[in-house]
Amino acid sequence: MSPACGRGLDSSRTRHRDARLEDTLEPARTAASPTPKGATVARVAIIGGGPAGYEAALVAAQLGADVTLIESTGAGGACVLSDCVPSKTFIAASNVLTEIHESTPMGVGAVDTTIDAKAVNGRVRRLATQQSADIAQKVAAAGVEIVYGRGALRLDNRHNYVHELRVTPLEGEPYDTDCDIVLICTGATPRTLTSAPTDGERILSWRQLYDLDELPEHLIVVGSGVTGAEFASAYLAMGSQVTLISSRDRVMPHEDADAAETVGKVFEKRGMDIRNHSRAAAARRTATGVEVELEDGTVVDGSHALICVGSIPNSDDLGLHAYGVDVNERGFIPVDKVSRTNVPGVYAAGDVTGVHALASVAAMQGRIAIWHALGEAVRPLKLANVAANVFTDPELASVGVSQSEVDAGKVDCRAVLLPLSSNPRAKMVDRTDGFVKLFAWNSSGIVAGGVVVASRASELITPIALAVEQRLTVEQLARTLTIYPSLSGSIAEAARQLMEY
Structure with missing residues (x-):
């Protein structure tokens, strides 16, 4: 019989764990939640170690499953090592320069600045590598078996929904293993x-x-x-x-x-x-x-x-077509709101599904997949409540219904837009390019969504996202005390104006 996925992969041929993590792994196994005597341990294999994969692995380990995480580049995947984390670290450095260059109207003389591109990029790489190491340590400490390599579904005489994988480690010979649940989180590649x-x-x-x-x-x-x-x-x-x-x-x-x-x-x-x-x-x-x-x-x-x-989903070389997993004409793996594919026991999450190219969405898809697969109560993913941010300067953040939906008559909402030029805090820091826009349902006055353009819109969108998720009314939002002066004061002001309709 093929070795089971997860901690059962313990032979010298199949054990491909980062040696630096070995000391932390065994104590973590002992401390993990015990499985009731006589209970069957679910065997979970996760292909891809980005946000969808490693968050799913943590949930599966917490629920007592036997978990193997297969990743070809490093913990955190491309998101941490080459995409989201590096880009936002680089952008953070550029934001510092913007603050310096635009400080003159505040009476602060801008100083001469020099930019060491090699040093900036070196810091970007170091932070990405450190974040990857931190994730690897956290996942291993939870009792997850990490295999550095690639995995693919292997067509075999399946029975009782047991799935077989072909695992190809970066070091060592390929081998086959079976498991009960497969989660595919292989991400995407720049087009x-x-x-x-x-x-x-x-x-x-x-x-x-x-x-x-x-x-x-x-x-x-x-x-x-x-x-x-x-x-x-x-x-x-x-x-x-x-x-x-x-x-x-x-x-x-x-x-x-x-x-x-x-x-x-x-x-x-x-x-x-x-x-x-x-x-x-x-x-x-x-x-x-x-x-x-x-x-x-x-x-x-x-x-x-x-x-x-754009990006191309990494859905090739996974054995999907032969296994019967649906892949659309663009290469994405269609899933439902609990991350199921058309094959029982096979789930997918993250950019490879084409749902939303956001790390937060990928992570939630991964968690939902495992909760559902292991029989936990689960709330399906609600894309309408997902907050998104563009890390330009100024940033652009949004959640809920959109202006285009309102204009097209698809939703019955009213809106208010407040320019930051009227916000006292924005004037003080001389960052008045932007606005706060708030939507509310006409029938109930419940906050339906919002858009923020500001230097830190990623932080300002959270109270609006909370209002959307918790179905707060504009009156409830308007009666919330805000700091004066603050950029968030414009959110409460927009709610007060929506109350007047």
Whole structure:
């Protein structure tokens, strides 16, 4: 019989745990919640160690399952090592420069600043590596078996919903193992263009930026979605000349129109060259840098090009088609609201499902999958209550219903928009670009959603998200005392204005 997934993988051939974690693992096993005598221990295999995978592993271990986490790059996956954590660390450095550069109107003389790109990128890498190590230690301490390698479903004579996996460790020979529950959390990879092949030197994906020893003199960003806008904003603050190629009529075309327009105007005010209604046809190396050719024949010259044209789900080489797991035409794995695929016992979570490319959503999908698979009471994922943030400067955050739904008559809501130019705290720190927008249901006065554009919109959206989740009315929100002066005061003020309707 094949060895069971999880702690049963204990032979010298199959034990591929990080040696640095060995000392912490055995005590953790002893301290783990005991399984009742005679009870059957569920065997859980998780393929992918990003937010969906490691959060699911922690839940499964807490519930007494025998858990194996299979990850090819490192704990935390691409999210921690090359995507979300590095990008937000880099953006944090750029925000410091924005604060310095825009302090003059406050009577504080801006000082000369120097930027050591190698040092900034080195810090980005160190923090990502440390975060990965912290996650690995936490997961191992919970009693989870970590296998560094790849996993795939293996078609076999299945019975009683037992699933077989082919595990290929980074070191050692491949082997087969069976388990009761499989969770696929393999994420996604930056999409590239055949006419603009990335080389890691001049034409780059966002995962290759941190290998640069110097800041780009002139960065051409192809793609004005969330990722493109974030990096364009950060490199502009760092001092690079930035040209943003946008195929639509504005940056971030899928975000709230008022918010995207506000952020776009800030970009232009700070010197960004935004080419709306433009589409890149090709990107090529030149003797001195790169050139990006647009579909209308225009050529934009720069020192580097950053390709931000979406992601491709990592659903290949997992044995899905042969196993009968549905995969759509774009490569995503369709799941229901509790993360089930069409095959019993096989779940999927995170970017590979195409639900929402957010770490918070991926983590919740993973937790929900395990809760459901192990028979716990579970609340299905409610995407309408998910708060999202774009880490440009200013940031753009949103939750709940959208302005486009209101305008189209899909929801019966009223709205109020308060510019930050009327907020006393925003005036004091001279960060008045932005607004707070609040939606409420006409029938009940319950808060339906909101949009915030501000330097720390990611923090300001939380009280609105809480109001949406807990179904608070605008009156309840309006009667909540806020600090004076504070940016959050605009949220209560917007609620008071909605009460007047």
